[in-house]
Amino acid sequence: MSDFDDLVGVAWSGLRARKIRTLLIMLGPIIGVAAMVSAVGLTESAKGALQQQLSQLGTNLVIAQAGGSFGSQTPTFPGDAVERVENVSTVESASATTNLSGVIALPIKGASTYYEAFPVPVRASDDQLPGVLGVPMVSGRWLNASDTRLHTLSVVLGEGIAKQYGYLPGESRTIDLSGTNFGVVGVLGAVPLDPELDNAAFVTQWAAQNVFHTNGQPNQLYIRTQPDATQATAAVIPTAINLGGPAQSSTQIPSDVLQAQAQANKTLQQVALLAGLLALTVGGIGIANVMSISVIQRSPEIGIRRAVGHSRSKIGAQFLLESLFVGVLGGLVGALLGIVVVYTVSAFSGWVVVIDYAQIPLWMGLALLVSITAGLYPSIKAARLEPLETLRLG
Amino acid sequence: MADTPPAGTGAVRPHPLLELESVSRVYGEEIEVYALREVSLQIHPGEFMSIVGPSGSGKSTMLGLLGVLDLPTSGTIRVAGQDVSLLDDPTRSKLRGDSIGFVFQQFHLIPHLTAVGNVETALLYRDLRPKERRDRCRAALEELGLGARADHRPVQMSGGEQQRVALARAIVTEPLMILADEPTGALDSTNAAHVLEIFANLQSPERAVVMVTHDATVARRANRMISMRDGRIVGDEYRGEEPR
Numbered sequence: 001m002s003d004f005d006d007l008v009g010v011a012w013s014g015l016r017a018r019k020i021r022t023l024l025i026m027l028g029p030i031i032g033v034a035a036m037v038s039a040v041g042l043t044e045s046a047k048g049a050l051q052q053q054l055s056q057l058g059t060n061l062v063i064a065q066a067g068g069s070f071g072s073q074t075p076t077f078p079g080d081a082v083e084r085v086e087n088v089s090t091v092e093s094a095s096a097t098t099n100l101s102g103v104i105a106l107p108i109k110g111a112s113t114y115y116e117a118f119p120v121p122v123r124a125s126d127d128q129l130p131g132v133l134g135v136p137m138v139s140g141r142w143l144n145a146s147d148t149r150l151h152t153l154s155v156v157l158g159e160g161i162a163k164q165y166g167y168l169p170g171e172s173r174t175i176d177l178s179g180t181n182f183g184v185v186g187v188l189g190a191v192p193l194d195p196e197l198d199n200a201a202f203v204t205q206w207a208a209q210n211v212f213h214t215n216g217q218p219n220q221l222y223i224r225t226q227p228d229a230t231q232a233t234a235a236v237i238p239t240a241i242n243l244g245g246p247a248q249s250s251t252q253i254p255s256d257v258l259q260a261q262a263q264a265n266k267t268l269q270q271v272a273l274l275a276g277l278l279a280l281t282v283g284g285i286g287i288a289n290v291m292s293i294s295v296i297q298r299s300p301e302i303g304i305r306r307a308v309g310h311s312r313s314k315i316g317a318q319f320l321l322e323s324l325f326v327g328v329l330g331g332l333v334g335a336l337l338g339i340v341v342v343y344t345v346s347a348f349s350g351w352v353v354v355i356d357y358a359q360i361p362l363w364m365g366l367a368l369l370v371s372i373t374a375g376l377y378p379s380i381k382a383a384r385l386e387p388l389e390t391l392r393l394g
Numbered sequence: 395m396a397d398t399p400p401a402g403t404g405a406v407r408p409h410p411l412l413e414l415e416s417v418s419r420v421y422g423e424e425i426e427v428y429a430l431r432e433v434s435l436q437i438h439p440g441e442f443m444s445i446v447g448p449s450g451s452g453k454s455t456m457l458g459l460l461g462v463l464d465l466p467t468s469g470t471i472r473v474a475g476q477d478v479s480l481l482d483d484p485t486r487s488k489l490r491g492d493s494i495g496f497v498f499q500q501f502h503l504i505p506h507l508t509a510v511g512n513v514e515t516a517l518l519y520r521d522l523r524p525k526e527r528r529d530r531c532r533a534a535l536e537e538l539g540l541g542a543r544a545d546h547r548p549v550q551m552s553g554g555e556q557q558r559v560a561l562a563r564a565i566v567t568e569p570l571m572i573l574a575d576e577p578t579g580a581l582d583s584t585n586a587a588h589v590l591e592i593f594a595n596l597q598s599p600e601r602a603v604v605m606v607t608h609d610a611t612v613a614r615r616a617n618r619m620i621s622m623r624d625g626r627i628v629g630d631e632y633r634g635e636e637p638r
Contacts, residue, residue, distance in 0.1 A: 006519050301504045303502065313484065
């Protein structure tokens, strides 16, 4: 049994002997840590659903839009824009779509007046689009190489338009695209980063060029970049596409908007953190106060311990260890309490719980630091106590 | 101590357990108050000594110095041959814990600890396994007839029992000297007689027992009586058994 084990036993029994007092001085670290854990937890969890969605979508999607060019109504990119973009080293994958603005899609014969007034956008796309967007198919399949090679007249619907058309999964259905019937082969899932795609119908580039007689030059590029290089990549993409010519495109990072929405209320968080810190500090002063009084109350105990051979440093360590236990236990209970608060409030508010567990040891360490600092003065006082003065000899 | 002669042979005296050499203890800085003035005293193994005197005679100061709870302003105190003024606090504390067992008038038991817990305080920081430490403490309590009270707290015990717990705490370390301050002061006559009886039995050829008291009847139980007045030793008489 080492001296340290003995010391731990002595300090622990000292705390246990005064349970109410121990609990009361523990309230400081408990409230402080609980406040800090719940402050961060609650402000983050309030935006938890958005943050969760964002982490699924990824923040590394860049959309490039062709800018206005002279002499053409619909601005376009060069036909090999995807290859050019993929030359940028930070680009992981890219896909192009072409707006077929002249094509009228009619899901039902006889509804032409309505659909001519409010046309469904039709886009030609390569076979990469769902992969780049990271969006799964709701049903069926995406356009693929066979469609191009076999010249099939296939169309994929966005999720929104599929609902509007009343399309059932697996249903054998044709849609009239400017007088040609196209067979529906699949439905693309919702695309939160570009909701326009939800209401579009997609055909192959082959169909765009050979059925609708367009030049097949894309208008939009969807680009996935390396996760930490999104901003930089977005900045160089116009140059990469136009190869040094005048920039005729603009880029945007659609997740930026979402990200701004998902940002926790930092001001609120800081105010609550400050309140927690204040609780911890006041709690520390409380510990110092109570421990100082305790040293006076327990001076006979200190005297007798000195008499039976405990050194000054052992007495000091005993009291310091008591405040250390208060800090450790208070921090632990406070962290648990904070987590419970976050889970409870989130459950009632329908939030997705976001707790940064890596931060919690930091708060607990802070509680420990405050407790030890608070215990320093009483410990030194206890160690300096003269046994003769405390034992009231006859 | 194999070379200690049996009591009463009057042969070679063993080395003193504790030795005071012209020790003075002065309190106050601007106005100096001599609590003890040029006192010299030797305490030998086997002695049962009482220190008597009216209040203010320097008894308490003497007790503090004998117990190495205090240091002299001038002069030398040697415990087992070591000058205590030259030791650092941890070493002096260890020396105190190893060689001296204290018994106080007010018992000074730690209220939140049981009898066995109180006795255990004397055996802490000694590299003992908890089981061994506890066994030794229970044995000491058993020896003083408190086996059944081992797990009781001080408030659950009578004054006499509490003082016996304090005695167990004093003897569990097997000290060379038991130092008692008015050990019967807070007890009724029956309990006082019982405790004095135990004290008389604690004395052994290796161990000295020193009692500080103002009660002449208690003091007369000892076989050496030191009288103090105004910070000086004014009497040193051997009673009963003659010095060895």
